[in-house]
Amino acid sequence: MSLRVIDGGGDGSEARALAPGAPPSPGPCPNDLAQHLQHGEVLVWWNEKRRVQFGLAGITLGAAAIALLMVTGFAPTFWSQPIADLWRPVLALLSPTLVVLVREWTARTALMVTDNAIIEVPLRGGPRRLALPRILSVKRDWLRGGLRVDGPNTTVRVPTSLMEESGKAVRSRRGGRIRISDDVSDPLRWLS
Numbered sequence: 001m002s003l004r005v006i007d008g009g010g011d012g013s014e015a016r017a018l019a020p021g022a023p024p025s026p027g028p029c030p031n032d033l034a035q036h037l038q039h040g041e042v043l044v045w046w047n048e049k050r051r052v053q054f055g056l057a058g059i060t061l062g063a064a065a066i067a068l069l070m071v072t073g074f075a076p077t078f079w080s081q082p083i084a085d086l087w088r089p090v091l092a093l094l095s096p097t098l099v100v101l102v103r104e105w106t107a108r109t110a111l112m113v114t115d116n117a118i119i120e121v122p123l124r125g126g127p128r129r130l131a132l133p134r135i136l137s138v139k140r141d142w143l144r145g146g147l148r149v150d151g152p153n154t155t156v157r158v159p160t161s162l163m164e165e166s167g168k169a170v171r172s173r174r175g176g177r178i179r180i181s182d183d184v185s186d187p188l189r190w191l192s
Contacts, residue, residue, distance in 0.1 A: 019044040021172035022113070023165040033110055036127045041114045045169035048110035049159040050123070057100045064093040107144045107159040113169035118149060120156045130154045132173060137185035147190060163190070 015024035022045045029046050037043060068090070071078050079086070112119040121127045130151040141148040147158040158166050167190045174191065184191060 018046075019115075019169075019172060021168075023168045029112070033112060033121055036112070036119055036121055036129075037114065041116070044113045044115060044173060045165065046110065046112040047162055047165060049108050049161050050110075052101065052104040052108070053161070054104075057097050057104065060097040060100050061094070064097060067093050103143070103145055107146060107157070109157065109159060111156075111158060111162050111166050113166060113173065115173060118156050118166070118170065120158075128154050128156050130156045132170065135184055135191070138188055138190045139185075140188065147188065149190075167191070 015026055016028075017024045019042070025046050026048075029043055033046060033048075034043075108123045110121040110123075112121070116133075117129050117131050119127055119129050130149060134151045135149055136152065137148075137150045139148045139150070140146075141157055144157055144159070146160040146163055149156045149158060170191060186192065
């Protein structure tokens, strides 16, 4: 009898499903997130938005550049005015890009869905926990993009890039033992 090495599970960084019916998580839960779990709480899904996505900012910047080119075509003397007068209209054209970048910056967060709660762990600030049975409403988050999941005393924000997977994870728990009230205001159908 001889021992031989077999190809194992990899380096631990591959996606894995943590619960039946839940979408795959990007890998094992990092310790800085796992410390927010309560004793005996079962992790169903986790993911995080750490990077700023520049796609929408690029689109708004491109639109501002096109507007400035059109201004140049229709009023070539626009650029000959003093800088003190020029910066206001240029800033007005670039302001949507700045708003998009600030929105992306503030939306950076990590989310965990457990067997009975949604936990948001922002990069700055304290974690927020909302028990699944205590969800009162799910609304569009106009300030940060994504969703606002409101409870009696807590609001959890779900970034746009995590909306679909987190919704699947919550629905997988809803089909199990967690019962969410039918009185929940969910016009976006995130819970169903």
